[in-house]
Amino acid sequence: MITPVKKAVIPAAGLGTRLLPVTKVSAKELLPVVDRPASQYVVEEASAAGITHIIFVISRSKDDIGRYFAPDARRLADRDTENRLAGLNALLSRVSVSCVYQDEPRGLGHAVLCAREAVGDEPCLVILPDDLGQADPPLSAQLLQVYERTGKGVLALEQIPRQHIHRYGVIAGRQEAPRTYAISDLVEKPPPGTEPSDLAIIGRYVLPPEIFPILSRVQAGAGGEIQLTDGLRVLQQRHGLYGYAFTGRRHDVGTLPGLLETTLRLAYHKPELRDRLRAVMQELMDEP
Helix, strand or coil: CCCCCCEEEEECCCCCHHHCCHHHCCCHHHCEECCEEHHHHHHHHHHHCCCCEEEEEECHHHHHHHHHCCCCCCCCCCHHHHHHCHHHHHHHHHCEEEEEECCCCCCHHHHHHHCHHHHCCCCEEEECCCEEEECCCCHHHHHHHHHHHHCCEEEEEEECCCCCHHHCEEEEEEEEECCEEEEEEEEECCCCCCCCCCEEEEEEEEECCCHHHHHHHCCCCHHHCCCHHHHHHHHHHHHCEEEEECCCEEEECCCHHHHHHHHHHHHHCCHHHHHHHHHHHHHHHHCC
């Protein structure tokens, strides 16, 4: 019997240096994308996929993430304010949110390992909050469907132009079903011209509990970092691993250009904002 996935790990301990200076005092995961923080989008995605427990991995300077997702029992006198919080409060009624600390920036593999006790002996979903998905069904739900068929770990894949693929972790594998690949190898940021495919690993992973003892034994690399890709390679060799080329669009909010583009795209899909946004963009295009 395949154990259902009910817990999601969201690594959020990074310093956000690509978005300085605003991230000097504010977690990048709380920067607004239209009308709510980036991290709320991924929690909503997880909830829509059936996740009931969210585990943020944060640094000691990012307690504001935990405060944002803490239920607020205060009765709000201002009805308009209460309405503005309705979506967040509804979300928090469906999921529980907890935080664990990563005291040193020791890589993504170490961040996932920090959640070991909170996850326990269960499979988990890992979501990188820099990657927002715009898809139906949601990205996480697409991966969980593959997990439910195979019982194996599953990685989200995206086809990337060859001239950019060296910036990503890349898989080699055999296609077994539409969009579904049995992975035979993983390469982290291959030198240009050496990539085994044009299928890059992006920020969604369904991982079995076996990943935790594997990560605990991964040898740290440069800077003492434990790379998740190294653990995934061992997981593939011992237990098998799948990749799924998701349908939909991925938005990168971890850089300023990506954050701005994502905000514009998502705002455009809100009927109450579309006309105003179109008018502003036309004004800008008409400027000399």
